Amino acid sequence: MSDTQSDAGPRRPVTLDDVARHAGVSQPTASRVLNGSDRKVAESYRKRVTDAARELGYTPNLAAQVIARGSSRTVALIISGISDPYFSAMAAAIMRQAEASDLRVSIAVTDRRVDRELDLVRELRGQQPQAIILAGTGYVDPPSGDQLVAELHRFEETGGRVVLISRSDLPFETVAFDNHEGARQLAAELATLGYRRTLVLGSATPLLSMQQRVEGFVAGMAESGADGIDTVVRHPEFSWEGARDHILGMDDDELQRLQLVFAITDDMALGAIAGLRARGRRIPDDIAVAGFDDITTLRDVVPPLTTVHVALDAVAKEAIKRALTPDGHVSTVPAYPIIRASTPAVSTRQVVG
Amino acid sequence: MSDTQSDAGPRRPVTLDDVARHAGVSQPTASRVLNGSDRKVAESYRKRVTDAARELGYTPNLAAQVIARGSSRTVALIISGISDPYFSAMAAAIMRQAEASDLRVSIAVTDRRVDRELDLVRELRGQQPQAIILAGTGYVDPPSGDQLVAELHRFEETGGRVVLISRSDLPFETVAFDNHEGARQLAAELATLGYRRTLVLGSATPLLSMQQRVEGFVAGMAESGADGIDTVVRHPEFSWEGARDHILGMDDDELQRLQLVFAITDDMALGAIAGLRARGRRIPDDIAVAGFDDITTLRDVVPPLTTVHVALDAVAKEAIKRALTPDGHVSTVPAYPIIRASTPAVSTRQVVG
DNA sequence: TTGTACGCGTTATCAT
DNA sequence: ATGATAACGCGTACAA
Numbered sequence: 001m002s003d004t005q006s007d008a009g010p011r012r013p014v015t016l017d018d019v020a021r022h023a024g025v026s027q028p029t030a031s032r033v034l035n036g037s038d039r040k041v042a043e044s045y046r047k048r049v050t051d052a053a054r055e056l057g058y059t060p061n062l063a064a065q066v067i068a069r070g071s072s073r074t075v076a077l078i079i080s081g082i083s084d085p086y087f088s089a090m091a092a093a094i095m096r097q098a099e100a101s102d103l104r105v106s107i108a109v110t111d112r113r114v115d116r117e118l119d120l121v122r123e124l125r126g127q128q129p130q131a132i133i134l135a136g137t138g139y140v141d142p143p144s145g146d147q148l149v150a151e152l153h154r155f156e157e158t159g160g161r162v163v164l165i166s167r168s169d170l171p172f173e174t175v176a177f178d179n180h181e182g183a184r185q186l187a188a189e190l191a192t193l194g195y196r197r198t199l200v201l202g203s204a205t206p207l208l209s210m211q212q213r214v215e216g217f218v219a220g221m222a223e224s225g226a227d228g229i230d231t232v233v234r235h236p237e238f239s240w241e242g243a244r245d246h247i248l249g250m251d252d253d254e255l256q257r258l259q260l261v262f263a264i265t266d267d268m269a270l271g272a273i274a275g276l277r278a279r280g281r282r283i284p285d286d287i288a289v290a291g292f293d294d295i296t297t298l299r300d301v302v303p304p305l306t307t308v309h310v311a312l313d314a315v316a317k318e319a320i321k322r323a324l325t326p327d328g329h330v331s332t333v334p335a336y337p338i339i340r341a342s343t344p345a346v347s348t349r350q351v352v353g
Numbered sequence: 354m355s356d357t358q359s360d361a362g363p364r365r366p367v368t369l370d371d372v373a374r375h376a377g378v379s380q381p382t383a384s385r386v387l388n389g390s391d392r393k394v395a396e397s398y399r400k401r402v403t404d405a406a407r408e409l410g411y412t413p414n415l416a417a418q419v420i421a422r423g424s425s426r427t428v429a430l431i432i433s434g435i436s437d438p439y440f441s442a443m444a445a446a447i448m449r450q451a452e453a454s455d456l457r458v459s460i461a462v463t464d465r466r467v468d469r470e471l472d473l474v475r476e477l478r479g480q481q482p483q484a485i486i487l488a489g490t491g492y493v494d495p496p497s498g499d500q501l502v503a504e505l506h507r508f509e510e511t512g513g514r515v516v517l518i519s520r521s522d523l524p525f526e527t528v529a530f531d532n533h534e535g536a537r538q539l540a541a542e543l544a545t546l547g548y549r550r551t552l553v554l555g556s557a558t559p560l561l562s563m564q565q566r567v568e569g570f571v572a573g574m575a576e577s578g579a580d581g582i583d584t585v586v587r588h589p590e591f592s593w594e595g596a597r598d599h600i601l602g603m604d605d606d607e608l609q610r611l612q613l614v615f616a617i618t619d620d621m622a623l624g625a626i627a628g629l630r631a632r633g634r635r636i637p638d639d640i641a642v643a644g645f646d647d648i649t650t651l652r653d654v655v656p657p658l659t660t661v662h663v664a665l666d667a668v669a670k671e672a673i674k675r676a677l678t679p680d681g682h683v684s685t686v687p688a689y690p691i692i693r694a695s696t697p698a699v700s701t702r703q704v705v706g
Numbered sequence: 707t708t709g710t711a712c713g714c715g716t717t718a719t720c721a722t
Numbered sequence: 723a724t725g726a727t728a729a730c731g732c733g734t735a736c737a738a
Binding site: 420 | 732
């Protein structure tokens with residue numbers, strides 16, 4: 001009461017105690033009115049407290065609540081990046097779903113650095129989140145896998161939940177989309193369209209879900225039973241640039257005889273297109289291209305890119321559900337191919353060069 | 354020591370106390386070793402503590418640290434969305450810079466709902482962050498502006514910092530990029546290229562920075578002094594769809610005589626292109642298009658889109674710097690036009706229709 | 707250098 | 723229904 005509104009240096013934030021005193025009630029009562037769930041407070045008191053809170057501009061100190069309660073209505077999301085259209089869509093979907101369940105999301109980014117993942121889990125564990133969601137990268141042969149598992153187990157032991165998205169490499173609840181099956185179906189459809197000689201652009205970084213896409217595609221092509229199936233798999237750097245550079249560095253003859261490039265992500269497919277164009281190939285007239293993910297960016301790409309669609313909203317919804325209440329073990333969200341103009345039927349296509 | 358590793362239900366997380374006891378030292382000593390900055394602890398003790406911590410899998414309870422310290426090495430970022438390529442790039446840049454300063458970033462999304470902004474500030478204030486960074490939307494005539502300002506002031510009074518990005522509508526530290534000047538220069542260059550009859554797609558939502566882009570562009574065109582300058586400004590919904598739909602709904606005659614569409618964001622420019630193509634116009638043969646932001650997506654767009662580039666990294670760096678130590682009041686990061694193939698010189702262009 | 711004691715803002719337990 | 727009082731996990735004077 002003694003300090004004026006003037007700029008008297010950083011003041012202490014308004015606490016529940018201040019509110020209680022201002023309202024002439026005890027601190028627990030104020031707590032019950034403002035934050036507690038059981039509302040057994042007389043109307044007259046209730047009003048005085050809410051008024052005081054508004055007047056003083058009270059905001060509950062979240063940290064204090066977490067400490068006192070022991071839980072935190074927060075989920076921690078560990079994701080490889082956020083500028084990438086795919087991951088940002090994933091993050092957005094998760095935040096949307098989380099908000100619907102009145103959950104805060106704290107995002108941590110690994111930037112594809114393997115060891116960061118372990119550090120982040122350790123750090124996030126300190127936030128006492130309801131759950132830790134690991135989305136994105138999942139290495140085929142996790143370098144610090146044991147430690148990561150140990151850390152996550154500790155988190156589970158203290159009541160936290162661990163949810164994996166698109167990576168079944170660790171022994172925790174997993175929400176997967178069917179990378180293998182999606183790629184397999186895509187290959188099947190493309191084979192039907194007449195494609196035979198394909199370059200598959202995989203990932204130099206050994207990511208499990210990406211490997212599944214490669215394998216699914218190769219299997220789909222093989223299963224088609226068509227004659228002359230010829231699928232070459234390469235593993236450039238896992239990025240737009242990596243795909244483009246690989247195309248740029250290709251042998252001219254090899255490029256010439258190719259009918260189709262399938263990249264394991266749309267991002268790489270777009271990089272491949274950039275490379276192909278730089279080498280004077282027209283799409284789809286000279287060569288067809290297909291990707292995976294069905295990112296939003298595709299709406300602005302010409303020609304429309306054939307890809308595999310993943311229902312990110314469904315994934316996010318399931319992930320948040322799992323984060324709140326444990327379910328079975330692995331659930332799979334379907335992924336299905338969408339054929340667009342970048343892969344027309346081969347028969348109707350001019351044979352060039 | 355008495356409990357086994359077995360699944361005996363959710364255990365209590367390991368606390369500093371546990372570590373201290375396990376190491377046979379006092380709790381403050383453990384604190385000094387693991388978290389404190391002054392390292393006046395005997396080497397023998399130090400080792401015992403770190404060993405115990407590792408063995409037990411100790412992680413500091415962040416909430417408790419925040420409470421005890423009163424500060425939090427966290428900045429809160431309030432942003433309109435995260436799936437949008439522009440905002441996700443902004444968020445990514447800020448996270449990158451923050452990490453370099455050993456700061457956590459907690460992201461909150463408004464989804465363009467006006468009132469959310471106020472709610473979020475209130476809520477985030479409870480996290481006791483070092484700073485609150487408001488990026489993105491800034492309304493010309495803020496609906497709940499006074500309350501927002503009051504809330505932010507309270508935050509500042511308690512030692513927090515407020516940093517605005519690209520919106521000088523509120524009386525706080527601001528990192529702006531020169532929307533007006535960038536758009537003005539763009540218009541000047543386009544006028545030089547021979548463009549006269551332009552449709553400007555602004556925003557139905559009254560966003561200050563967007564208004565500046567419109568005004569800058571209009572001014573730039575007018576200042577060119579060229580004959581026949583004819584600039585029409587429209588305000589469709591502020592989105593890809595809004596821009597596309599506006600084009601789709603345009604009068605045929607009006608569309609016919611246009612030479613150029615300038616949209617205040619690349620996102621809208623791409624929507625406009627979609628609309629123009631749906632109406633059978635080729636770009637840039639029939640009509641030219643320019644945007645603003647220079648989002649990453651543009652690398653995959655054909656023809657390459659003329660736009661205004663903003664150095665987001667510089668913006669983010671400045672914002673984080675301000676978040677840590679107050680500076681002047683407003684600093685401006687330059688924005689400069691990049692002419693690409695979507696706006697060729699008019700003289701070299703076929704006059705169609 | 708190390709330990710004791712207390713405070714941070716909140717919720718929860720228990721009398722009243 | 724309300725108010726003392728004790729946690730929660732950690733940092734930090736202060737004393738030893």
